Amino acid sequence: MNNIKLAIFDLDGVITSTTKEHYKAWKLLFIKHFGIRLDPSLEVYTKGVSRIESFKVLLEKSKVNLDDPKLIECLANEKNEIYKELISEFDETKICPGVLDLLKYLKQNSIKIALGSASKNAPFLIRKLKLESYFDYIVNPEEKNSKPAPDIFLDALNHFGYKSSEAIAFEDAEAGIESIKNADIYAVGVGDEELKDADIKVKSLKELTPVSLEKIMRGN
Ligand code: B16
Ligand code: MG
Numbered sequence: 086m087n088n089i090k091l092a093i094f095d096l097d098g099v100i101t102s103t104t105k106e107h108y109k110a111w112k113l114l115f116i117k118h119f120g121i122r123l124d125p126s127l128e129v130y131t132k133g134v135s136r137i138e139s140f141k142v143l144l145e146k147s148k149v150n151l152d153d154p155k156l157i158e159c160l161a162n163e164k165n166e167i168y169k170e171l172i173s174e175f176d177e178t179k180i181c182p183g184v185l186d187l188l189k190y191l192k193q194n195s196i197k198i199a200l201g202s203a204s205k206n207a208p209f210l211i212r213k214l215k216l217e218s219y220f221d222y223i224v225n226p227e228e229k230n231s232k233p234a235p236d237i238f239l240d241a242l243n244h245f246g247y248k249s250s251e252a253i254a255f256e257d258a259e260a261g262i263e264s265i266k267n268a269d270i271y272a273v274g275v276g277d278e279e280l281k282d283a284d285i286k287v288k289s290l291k292e293l294t295p296v297s298l299e300k301i302m303r304g305n
Contacts, residue, residue, distance in 0.1 A: 088302075089196060089251060089252065089253050090245070090251045091197045091242070091245055091251060092191050092197070092198050092199070092252070092254070093199045093200070093201040093238055093253070093255070093270070094198070094255050095133065095201060095202055095254075095257060095258070095261050096200060096202035096204055096207050096210060096211075097132070097204060098132065098133070098257025098258060098275065099181065099256065099257050099275050099276075100181060100184055100211075101175065101180055101181055101214055102181060103168075103172060103175075103210070106171040108123070109167075110164045110167040110168035111123060111131065111139070114160060114163060114164045115143065115147065118160060119147070121147050127142075127146050127147075129259075130142045130143070131143065132257070132258035132261075133257070133258030133260040133261040133264075134258075135226065136161050136164070136165065140157060140161050141157070165205075165206070168206070169206065169209075172206070172210065172213070175210060176213060177215050179214060180214050180216070181289065182289050182291045183289055183290030183292070186291075187293060187298075190298065192219065197221045197247075198220050198221050199220065199224065199245075200223040200224060201224050201237045201238050201241050202223075202226065203232055203237065203261075204226065205227065207223060208223055211223065221245075222241060224237050224240045224241050224244075225240075232258070232261050233259075233260045233261075233267060234264060234267065235265075235267035235269075237264060238252075238265055238268035239268050249268055249269040252270045252271070253270065253302070254272055255273045255275055255290070256273070256274060256280075257275045257276040257278065262274055262283050263282060266282055271284050271301070272285075273285055273301070274286040275290060276288065
């Protein structure tokens with residue numbers, strides 16, 4: 086791997102899958118407080134987007150008028166308590182296919198590894214998945230603009246003092262790919278979504294062999 090010095094990973098949808106748990110927590114909250122059944126089609130708007138932004142988009146799509154910031158924060162905290170309960174049993178078996186091999190390969194090649202997740206629960210989940218030893222840095226999403234803003238990925242670059250051309254980043258959500266591209270970093274799209282702005286798209290990280298990775302790094 087030529088000049089790539091840093092790999093930045095999103096969490097939900099790349100390292101593990103917590104999308105169902107996030108959305109189930111929102112659904113329970115909306116039923117309890119607003120008597121509204123959230124449609125499954127709205128889930129996509131919450132992927133990769135911060136907790137508060139997810140809440141705001143769900144309120145807007147459900148035509149609920151809520152403009153008291155304190156109440157919004159309080160309900161978002163309640164959703165987080167439900168979510169934490171739902172992920173309390175997560176362990177190594179919840180790591181997505183191909184992740185461990187890729188992390189090992191990057192370590193063997195002395196490439197730094199960072200986590201660029203919008204989730205404030207990321208350090209907790211990484212511990213549960215027993216992956217702490219692989220990560221050289223975990224971005225703190227607190228007080229950063231939500232994806233698609235580039236802030237989270239730029240923070241990882243700045244932490245190591247690397248240029249955007251020296252990094253590669255992995256994302257499963259449209260907002261996340263936009264965030265990577267806004268930071269001018271090479272974007273690997275992961276999963277079933279179209280992710281049309283990704284530089285390369287794989288269904289699963291299992292598809293990335295050392296040979297294909299070398300190719301990506303060389304730009305051919
Ligand atoms: P939290 P990612 C994102 O994770 C989730 O996809 C998104 O649904 C969630 O709202 C966001 O984290 C914030 O999570 O409530 O735990 O702080 O894809 O950026 O790893
Ligand atoms: Mg994600």
